[in-house]
Amino acid sequence: MSVEQDVFGDQYESASRYVDILATRGIEWGLIGPREGDRLWDRHVLNSVAPAALLPPGATVADVGSGAGLPGIPLALLRPDLRVTLVEPLLRRATFLTEAVEELDLGDRVSVVRARAEDHRERYDAVVSRALAPLPRLLAWCEPLRQPDGVILALKGRSASDELAEAERELQRRGLVGEVLTVRAHPSVEPTSVVRLRAGR
Template sequence: MSDDARAGFAAEFDVSRETLAKLDRYAELLTEWQQRMNLIGPSTLPHIWDRHFRDSAQLLAIAGTGKSWLDIGAGGGFPGLVLGILDPESDITLVESITKKCRFLDTVAHETDTAAHVTVANVRIEAMATRKFDIITARAAASLDTLFDWGLRFAGSGTRWILPKGARVQEELATAAQRFHFDHELIPSRTDSDARIVVAKGVKRR
């Protein structure tokens, strides 16, 4: 794991030594648990700071601090758990249907002292009780139209959807536009020149 990437992350996001120690612990647990279950792509393991932590952290600059977040299909905790560590004023709900992944998320939340404002919901998103969130996010969980379908009942009038997407983002936007009305902007990803972050609001079914 690159010390340069870690130092670069700390400088880019102005991270305190205490917060950096929590992310160090997260990286240790991720490396350890990855041997027992597939939390991230194995080839990305040596690049945790850039491919996972930095990729997640960039969303905080878009959203601002102190928000309530719904992370659909949280998996290994990206982006939601990273955001919870970086922003102790946030209220993060990680939705993950696979129980063993939830055990991992719970372990990291407790060992990084973020469990007080990070909730791990071991349910399918379709079965989760409805409440409204400031921000809805997901990383590699589903296509844009499916995420809108799943997340719409959790969205209030001011909710923003902050969704990292890859090179096929235009295709996904076109497909989603067939079923939903929405306003959006595209923000270039800091970690992948082909990727974009979709920031959508006013999502309604057609």
């Protein structure tokens, strides 16, 4: 059994269909770099689900700056208990997301909101993002969308610790505490770093 099958289990076929959509329309429409075609699973889909275990059961989740649906669509495929909102301001990307959600038959629990995060007025148990913005700007966009007892998860990779240290004062001002967690989708794939932000206790 491949790592991808092991991770996605009975959702593997749907995840493969999503990878096909990224490899074809995603590249044609310029949402995915032309050289990414061979590494969609590792670098994008498996990376997106690395923080899945940090999401509470049945959580409402906003994926801010979803682009081609990363990490929101892989998370929704892996975790049928989640209700996911993909927040993306650009028309072409929002259209891509709407079509992908329909084709993957996720419409009953994944929705697309074409808006900038700062214009969206909803609150979620978890606000996730990947490659969105430096932490101070990310905070300004994501914090208003977080339920008081909710969590912000920012997939950051190598810059996570430095960004968190630099944002310390801003976190204190907002009454948040942050930590860097190392997460991975499967023991045999590269780990990545996620910044987790919650209300100070």
